[in-house]
Amino acid sequence: MSAALKPRISAQSRPRNFREAADRVTVLANPARSQAGQPLTGLVELNRKALTEAPPRHLQAVPSTPTWSRRTQLLAAFNTGISMLTSLLVVTALGGYGYTVYVDRQLDESSAHLNSLQRNGQQLTTMSEVLKNYMAEQAERPSAGLQPPRPTNVIFLKPAQRRTSAGTEAPIPTEAKPASRLAPLGY
Amino acid sequence: MASSADSPFLKKPLLRKQLKKQPLWGKRLRRHRHPNKQRQTQRQGRGQGPRSPVKSHQPTRLRALIVWGLLMLGIVALGVRLAHLQLVQGPTLTQIARQQQFTPDVPRPARRPIVDREGNVLAVDRIIYTLYAHPQLFQKAPAEVAEGLSPLLEIPQDELLNRFSQQKSGIQLSLDLSQEAAERVRNLRLDGLELLPQQQRFYPQQSLFAPIVGFVNVEGVPQAGLESAFEKELLMEAAAAAAVPAAPLAAGSLNPTVPPELAAPLKLQLTLDSRLQRVAQQELQATVDRHGAKRGTVMVMDAQTGALLALATSPTYDPNRYYESDITTFRNWAVSDLYEPGSTFKPINIAIALEVGAITPDDGIYDEGRLQFGEWTIQNSDFSHVGGRGPLSITDVLKYSSNVGMVHIMDRVRSATYFDWLQRLGLGRSTGVDLPSEVVGQLKDRDQFVNSDVESATASFGQGFALTPMQLLQLQAILANGGKLVTPHVVQGLVDDKGSLRWQPDRPTPQPVFSPETTQAVLEMMEAVVSDGTGKPAQLPGYRVGGKTGTAQKVTEAGVYGNGRITSFVSILPIEAPRYVVLAVIDEPFGDNAYGSTVAAPLVKSVMESLVVIQRIPPAQAAAQ
Structure with a gap:
């Protein structure tokens, strides 16, 4: 990948860049001299010389045609896109799979829970009915001192007549309306 | 890459050398990074003399072919194995898997409860367990097993031991163990015992409603009274749906074929009053x-x-x-x-x-x-x-x-x-x-x-x-x-x-x-x-x-x-x-x-x-x- 991208730096532009950079370094290192326009000497001069010369052979890139570069760029972009898409798909697939496993397990657990609740409910019903029957049988025994209900032992009460709600309901709306109108005026 | 090596463009000495030595593009990258090493290689190459391009990319092709062949072989082998597993061994494996995954699930109630006008239950399904003993699977001495079971089953130890000695497997010890008793048997943690749950009709009021409600026999067939007269109405649709040996997900509530109004837990209500009765x-x-x-x-x-x-x-x-x-x-x-x-x-x-x-x-x-x-x-x-x-x-x-x-x-x-x-x-x-x-x-x-x-x-x-x-x-x-x-x-x-x-x-x-x-x-x-x-x-x-x-x-x-x-x-x-x-x-x-x-x-x-x-x-x- 990186090999394919390398030739993007054109061979012609490199020395010029280097030279500019070297100049900047020189100026920073020796501001007084550069301002006075004195010739540069010493290490700085050497540096400049080295940079102004043609770059060593190993730095010369393989010449490449612009079409190839464009195609590479396109391919690279395509590659990046595909990689991202693949990653996304892998993540989605894993997530989806995980979700199905999770849902499956949750469903299993829940249905087991429901079953056990239903079983418990069934057991409770049965036990309560057995207990009821047992108590009724105990009560039937003469030794229990209980007797079946007889009309002589109970009091019959007439249910009270329902009060007509019309009388109480009627004033409420008539009172409520002025109250709501007056409320803001009071304070 | 191999095909581009054949083009006449690349027959320049430098390129030819490059191809001869390191034909893959990865090597060309290294040339930029390590110029000294590259020079050395080039020199060595010169020393050995140029090789013909055809001869030079033969091992590459061969290698690719071998790798491709191996991969294809692998794919074919996997395919064959898959086909074998699915087509030949499939049914057997499914069966084995089913056996391993099967847990004797408690059956769902099959019949609706019968209640009186006040809602008191007159007939209801309950779970009972059948206990089987398999003496050949006992990890402990039969005497120990008998000692543990005797008080729970209310069967004398001697009789239990006698029964254990009659058969090696599949001895029915009890037909109608209650849920609590079954739990106690389970808590003994004894090997070689098997508890099989089943639903059984239970009449909490005992003889009080018997001539009206009737009864359901051990096989689950109604024999008398309302149990037989209203057999169709008492049968639960959910139970019928659950009876299908389907996937583990096929719970009654999830079955779309059962209409919700029938899947609801309904009861058969009578006009009778338990107290008066x-x-x-x-x-x-x-x-x-x-x-x-x-x-x-x-x-x-x-x-x-x-x-x-x-x-x-x-x-x-x-x-x-x-x-x-x-x-x-x-x-x-x-x-x-x-x-x-x-x-x-x-x-x-x-x-x-x-x-x-x-x-x-x-x-x-x-x-x-x-x-x-x-x-x-x-x-x-x-x-x-x-x-x-x-x-x-x-x-x-x-x-x-x-x-x-x-x-x-x-x-x-x-x-x-x-x-x-x-x-x-x-x-x-x-x-x-x-x-x-x-x-x-x-x-x-x-x-x-x-x-x-x-x-x-x-x-x-x-x-x-x-x-x-x-x-x-x-x-x-x-x-x-x-x-x-x-x-x-x-x-x-x-x-x-x-x-x-x-x-x-x-x-x-x-x-x-x-x-x-x-x-x-x-x-x-x-x-x-x-x-x-x-x-x-x-x-x-x-x-x-x-x-x-x-x-x-x-x-x-x-x-x-x-x-x-x-x-x-x-x-x-x-x-x-x-x-x-x-x-x-x-x-x-x-x-x-x-x-x-x-x-x-x-x-x-x-x-x-x-x-x-x-x-x-x-x-x-x-x-x-």
Whole structure:
């Protein structure tokens, strides 16, 4: 990948860049001299010389045609896109799979829970009915001192007549309306 | 890359060398990074002399081919293995997986519960366990296993050891372990024991409702009562869906084929009231025991609807232990056996006579005490010590239960009309009750009835034809509800958790038979029977009760009337607003003093006492205020 991208730096532009950079370094290192326009000497001069010369052979890139570069760029972009898409798909697939496993397990657990609740409910019903029957049988025994209900032992009460709600309901709306109108005026 | 190496462009020495040495593009990158190394390689290359390009990329091609071949081989091998697993071994592997994944799940309830009108459970499914022992899998000594199990199963250790030695595997130790007992067996943590759960029908009220509800046998097949009559309605759809051996996800609630309204937990509700039923059963049993009777029944019906509030029969059985019971008790004799109703039928006859206009309530009748029809003699039951009663009102005829008086009344109705009326009341037809194995009443042949005077004479006091106690109750209900022939029933319908009805059996609409004026007149006569006649033992202080006693001779197997009696009492209350009909029939009570008034009437009274309390019927005086 990186090999394919390398030739993007054109061979012609490199020395010029280097030279500019070297100049900047020189100026920073020796501001007084550069301002006075004195010739540069010493290490700085050497540096400049080295940079102004043609770059060593190993730095010369393989010449490449612009079409190839464009195609590479396109391919690279395509590659990046595909990689991202693949990653996304892998993540989605894993997530989806995980979700199905999770849902499956949750469903299993829940249905087991429901079953056990239903079983418990069934057991409770049965036990309560057995207990009821047992108590009724105990009560039937003469030794229990209980007797079946007889009309002589109970009091019959007439249910009270329902009060007509019309009388109480009627004033409420008539009172409520002025109250709501007056409320803001009071304070 | 290999193909580009063949192009004539690349036949320059430098490129050729590059290709020769490092033909892959990865190497070219390295050349930029490590120029010294690259130079060295180039030099070495020069030293060795140039190779031909064809020769130089042969190993590359070969390598690629080998890699490709290996990959393809791998793919093919995987494919073959997959096909083998799926196609050849598939079924076997599926089976093995199923076996490994299978946990003996507790089966779902298969039948709906049956509840009474108050919601008390009369029949419900419960889980029981069958315990199997496999001695060859025991990790401990059989003696230890027997020691652990003995107290839980209530089987002596020696017997358990004996059973363990009989077989190596599959010894059934217990058939009906409860859930708690099964849990205890599990907690012993013994190897070689197997607990298999199953649903079993359980009747918490034991023998109380057995003749009505019936039972389901060990195989889950309903055998009697409502269990068999309403088999289809009681079967749960969810259970049917769950019975399909499907994927682990196929729970009943997730099955889209089951409509939600049917998947809801419904119960079969009865019209019976447990409290009243219990009182009725208790009193009935006491009466049967006291008089050494063969059998008996007490029924309470809401005459407006035909709904039964209590239906006690004796003898009964425990449906949880049906296999220990007498098979004859499985049938409810109140619907499956016929009897001659005797005097309890007299009010119906009077209603017929009133309805056809043969008599009016204020008419008078002369009672000679004894009548002769050819070879047949008809006399009052008290003729031997009272003789003829002389002139009687219609009310008196009922009050003293005068047979001769009844013969004279029905004599005023033409035989054919009388017969038609009996048929119209449903004699000889089913009552339509929802209990199974109902027997149809017997009525004489029309010609025989119409042409013979003695036939209509005997029918006038309730003999010479037969019906079930249930049918008599239905006929008495006509008098109580203003003249409608209602269908007796014990099933209310299927109700949901909130108690609202989801399904109701179809019943014919009650047909009016008598006019309300007629029934009201008869009710007043019946009230006189209780207040001042043979029905005095059924008086309930404060309440207006109408009633009629009945003591009929039983026909022996030889076809003649023998010493056996069947005593009965029917009562209707409260007279001011008639609603409930109580009928008691006691078959073959022992002793000379066994009459409807001495055996059945006190029984009806004690049932009525509970009825007025449970149904909150205020005393007549209180109601009048």
